[in-house]
Amino acid sequence: MKTDIEIAREAKLLPIKDVASQIGITEEMLEPYGKHIAKVPYTTIDDEKIKNHKLILVTAITPTKAGIGKTTVSIGLALGLNKIGKKAVLALREPSLGPCFGMKGGAAGGGYAQVLPMDKINLHFTGDFHAVTSAHNMITALMDNYIYQHREEGFALREVLWKRVLDVNDRNLRQIITGLGAKTNGVTGESGFDITPASEIMAILCLATDEEDLRRRIDNILLGIKVDGTPFYVREMGITGAICVLLRDAINPNLVQTTENTPAFVHGGPFANIAHGCNTVLATKMALTYGDYCITEAGFGADLGAEKFLDIKCRKTGLQPSLTVLVATTQGLKMHGGVAQEKIKEPNAEGLTEGFKNLDRHIRNLQKFGQTVVVCFNRYYFDTDEEMNLVAEHCREMGVGFAENNAFCEGGVGAVPLAELVAKTIEEQPSKPLTFLYNDEDTIEEKIEKVAKNYYGAAKVVYNKAAVKMIERARALGLEKYPICIAKTQFSFSDDAKRYGVPEGFTFTIRDLVINTGSEMLVAIAGDIMRMPGLPLHPQAENIDIVNGEIEGLS
Numbered sequence: 218m219k220t221d222i223e224i225a226r227e228a229k230l231l232p233i234k235d236v237a238s239q240i241g242i243t244e245e246m247l248e249p250y251g252k253h254i255a256k257v258p259y260t261t262i263d264d265e266k267i268k269n270h271k272l273i274l275v276t277a278i279t280p281t282k283a284g285i286g287k288t289t290v291s292i293g294l295a296l297g298l299n300k301i302g303k304k305a306v307l308a309l310r311e312p313s314l315g316p317c318f319g320m321k322g323g324a325a326g327g328g329y330a331q332v333l334p335m336d337k338i339n340l341h342f343t344g345d346f347h348a349v350t351s352a353h354n355m356i357t358a359l360m361d362n363y364i365y366q367h368r369e370e371g372f373a374l375r376e377v378l379w380k381r382v383l384d385v386n387d388r389n390l391r392q393i394i395t396g397l398g399a400k401t402n403g404v405t406g407e408s409g410f411d412i413t414p415a416s417e418i419m420a421i422l423c424l425a426t427d428e429e430d431l432r433r434r435i436d437n438i439l440l441g442i443k444v445d446g447t448p449f450y451v452r453e454m455g456i457t458g459a460i461c462v463l464l465r466d467a468i469n470p471n472l473v474q475t476t477e478n479t480p481a482f483v484h485g486g487p488f489a490n491i492a493h494g495c496n497t498v499l500a501t502k503m504a505l506t507y508g509d510y511c512i513t514e515a516g517f518g519a520d521l522g523a524e525k526f527l528d529i530k531c532r533k534t535g536l537q538p539s540l541t542v543l544v545a546t547t548q549g550l551k552m553h554g555g556v557a558q559e560k561i562k563e564p565n566a567e568g569l570t571e572g573f574k575n576l577d578r579h580i581r582n583l584q585k586f587g588q589t590v591v592v593c594f595n596r597y598y599f600d601t602d603e604e605m606n607l608v609a610e611h612c613r614e615m616g617v618g619f620a621e622n623n624a625f626c627e628g629g630v631g632a633v634p635l636a637e638l639v640a641k642t643i644e645e646q647p648s649k650p651l652t653f654l655y656n657d658e659d660t661i662e663e664k665i666e667k668v669a670k671n672y673y674g675a676a677k678v679v680y681n682k683a684a685v686k687m688i689e690r691a692r693a694l695g696l697e698k699y700p701i702c703i704a705k706t707q708f709s710f711s712d713d714a715k716r717y718g719v720p721e722g723f724t725f726t727i728r729d730l731v732i733n734t735g736s737e738m739l740v741a742i743a744g745d746i747m748r749m750p751g752l753p754l755h756p757q758a759e760n761i762d763i764v765n766g767e768i769e770g771l772s
Contacts, residue, residue, distance in 0.1 A: 254343060270508065270511060288324060290544045295510075313384055314340070318758040350416070353381070365404055384414075388750075414486050415488065423493070495516075498534050532700060533700070550573065554571030580617055655701075660692075674710055684727040705744055727742065
């Protein structure tokens with residue numbers, strides 16, 4: 218089997234103007250970034266067209282370190298829909314350098330279901346991540362300077378809530394001391410770094426509906442608490458315009474193509490375990506404008522990405538998925554069925570069947586939102602027909618659609634069964650209007666507990682002192698109507714990464730709460746999840762190199 222990057226190199230890419238013309242975007246509307254990438258102005262979005270087009274959400278069972286393949290399925294589904302004569306467009310997130318050089322590797326799909334050019338998408342792409350990093354850190358520098366320049370007037374922050382970001386997994390920067398040395402080096406204080414996908418600027422970029430909304434949100438970012446106990450916002454420094462300048466190009470979605478030249482908008486990149494895990498609202502709306510079907514993906518399992526996609530993104534934008542595709546693999550099901558990771562590629566009907574409990578929890582959870590669910594069996598070369606048939610029969614018993622996906626090996630042809638099922642189900646049994654897990658009027662604690670208890674399966678929720686303090690602060694600032702974004706491990710319904718399957722009756726611990734007044738959500742940090750990941754013993758960076766002028770190791 219060829220590697221992802223070998224397949225990507227052999228693909229016949231169309232000039233980006235030809236990709237755009239397939240869906241009615243003229244060359245004059247494009248801002249090209251080379252031959253095969255372009256930005257498209259968000260002003261081309263047509264809200265009237267969106268009303269008549271179909272949004273498909275792709276999510277998954279609880280992931281394992283073996284992977285599930287949501288992005289490959291999302292791309293494959295778009296290829297398959299186009300194979301059966303449907304006009305489908307993708308809306309995906311941009312990869313982060315952290316996972317690319319850390320544990321996960323590239324994030325542009327796989328095999329014959331990729332978005333291309335995969336090397337550029339996985340690396341610096343159009344500079345959106347760098348723009349977010351620069352904008353975030355520019356605010357930090359300007360805030361530190363404001364404190365330094367106005368200290369003689371008695372200005373000071375009793376508590377600084379705004380940190381720094383970097384799109385590299387660097388555990389040494391989680392907590393730092395700044396301003397050491399001469400007085401001219403600034404005011405000494407504690408700070409730290411989050412990874413760029415956890416930046417509130419990234420969340421703002423992904424939720425903003427236009428430049429005016431972007432400006433409003435940046436204006437409202439809470440930076441800290443003054444010595445008199447009042448909040449300190451970005452707007453008080455008069456720098457919002459400068460930050461908008463840094464994000465001026467980044468706000469426009471990026472157009473690329475798949476291995477079969479299907480148009481794809483790749484834009485924004487928050488993680489779902491520490492942020493809300495969805496591509497930009499603008500990219501989703503643009504894909505809905507130009508495609509009869511828009512396929513989008515939410516990060517990690519349905520307990521993370523899908524819940525936030527529905528409870529945050531859809532709640533605030535009015536988007537309504539017509540259907541949700543739930544991706545499952547034998548490896549994932551077996552691991553959640555108690556099979557050791559080193560044996561999950563081996564046939565094991567008992568372990569597979571036990572893993573159905575995880576699949577079923579996700580199905581029922583999605584149905585709570587009113588979603589029609591179909592299960593996609595993402596097939597690997599070692600999977601047997603017997604085990605696939607076990608999954609298919611179980612889905613029939615659950616009353617949900619089932620289809621196999623072979624897009625990794627076969628491209629669009631391998632996703633035709635899934636595409637046919639999706640199109641037929643949307644036509645005959647589309648999702649109901651969304652029902653959210655909590656109401657805007659619920660208290661912060663009620664929102665957290667409705668997700669933790671009714672969606673994750675927790676018996677009770679406890680709050681550390683830091684979380685209690687920040688919840689009270691959010692309440693005092695009148696922010697209780699914000700949706701909540703729970704940051705937790707992706708490997709379990711619980712806050713313990715080692716509790717696979719379907720844990721029940723556990724205690725869910727909220728360690729802290731981050732107030733995001735720009736992105737207008739409250740990030741509840743559960744368990745020991747870190748907003749700046751570390752690197753493994755052997756990071757993917759060890760495999761990345763330039764060989765004979767070609768990049769290797771990104772797959």
